[in-house]
Amino acid sequence: MKKVAAIHDLSGYGRASLTVVIPVLSQMGFQVCPLPTAVLSAHSEYPRFRSFDLTAQMREIVSHWKELGLCFDALYSGYLASREQMEVVAGFFRDFGHKDSFILVDPVLGDHGKLYPGMDPEMVEGMRRLCRQADVVTPNLTEAAFLLGEGVADVDGATAAGWCKRLSELGPRYAIITSAPAEDDRKVATIAYNREDGRMWRVLCDHLPASYPGTGDAFASVITGCLLNGDSLPEAVERAVYFINMGIKGTFGYDQDPLDGMNQEKVLHYLNEPLPFYRYELIG
Numbered sequence: 001m002k003k004v005a006a007i008h009d010l011s012g013y014g015r016a017s018l019t020v021v022i023p024v025l026s027q028m029g030f031q032v033c034p035l036p037t038a039v040l041s042a043h044s045e046y047p048r049f050r051s052f053d054l055t056a057q058m059r060e061i062v063s064h065w066k067e068l069g070l071c072f073d074a075l076y077s078g079y080l081a082s083r084e085q086m087e088v089v090a091g092f093f094r095d096f097g098h099k100d101s102f103i104l105v106d107p108v109l110g111d112h113g114k115l116y117p118g119m120d121p122e123m124v125e126g127m128r129r130l131c132r133q134a135d136v137v138t139p140n141l142t143e144a145a146f147l148l149g150e151g152v153a154d155v156d157g158a159t160a161a162g163w164c165k166r167l168s169e170l171g172p173r174y175a176i177i178t179s180a181p182a183e184d185d186r187k188v189a190t191i192a193y194n195r196e197d198g199r200m201w202r203v204l205c206d207h208l209p210a211s212y213p214g215t216g217d218a219f220a221s222v223i224t225g226c227l228l229n230g231d232s233l234p235e236a237v238e239r240a241v242y243f244i245n246m247g248i249k250g251t252f253g254y255d256q257d258p259l260d261g262m263n264q265e266k267v268l269h270y271l272n273e274p275l276p277f278y279r280y281e282l283i284g
């Protein structure tokens with residue numbers, strides 16, 4: 001079985017990070033090996049969350065994994081808790097791949113135009129450096145802006161597509177930006193650029209007036225699984241967008257706190273079914 005090293009925090013409450021990454025990639029048929037970056041009482045959008053940084057423990061875990069001679073088919077990082085930890089992850093990326101593995105960096109930094117609590121310009125710089133090592137990056141629009149030193153106000157779809165290209169110039173073969181604007185404000189776009197063939201793709205889906213933490217983690221996990229399965233870039237994006245859309249629609253009708261995240265348990269089975277349609281467009 002293919003193995004994924006999943007470098008994310010474990011948040012006890014609120015579906016995000018490892019409580020999303022593990023079920024999604026397990027459902028897709030991969031062995032998930034967590035390298036936890038922090039333990040949180042609840043994800044950081046809950047007021048007064050408690051956080052326990054695991055930088056020192058990560059060094060020990062990595063050292064044991066080296067003794068075991070482990071290597072992984074995908075090396076996939078998300079929320080990181082300290083600048084120092086980013087150096088540990090950079091070393092991990094150098095040491096635990098093999099010739100056919102890939103590195104996916106989901107540069108978890110913020111959303112809705114703002115950095116998450118605990119993130120600062122130094123963390124942004126560290127994440128930018130990690131993105132240089134990646135084969136695939138999956139920022140949302142806010143994270144893309146911070147990585148590129150841009151503002152998020154008045155961004156249109158064409159600007160977001162230009163940002164995809166600029167992100168890929170940092171090093172990644174594929175750059176994917178989520179939550180990008182579309183001409184029709186009832187839609188939201190995911191834009192993906194393949195630096196190897198110079199093609200830019202877009203997948204549109206319905207915009208709902210709700211926001212669920214952890215959807216970025218679900219998105220990047222599906223992309224990781226699809227690429228391990230040999231899907232093309234637009235197919236991977238299509239499946240990830242479809243999964244998130246089904247998850248949001250399986251949540252929005254209930255009267256539950258959006259901070260709890262999307263009801264992924266109701267929709268994991270879609271990951272094993274053929275896609276009912278393809279809506280991706282070539283936009284450049």
Ligand code: PXL
Pocket residue numbers: 009011016017040042043044045078079108116213214215216217
């Ligand atoms: O979903 C990204 C994420 C991951 N980990 C933690 C978070 C968030 C988003 O808020 O708080 C701890």
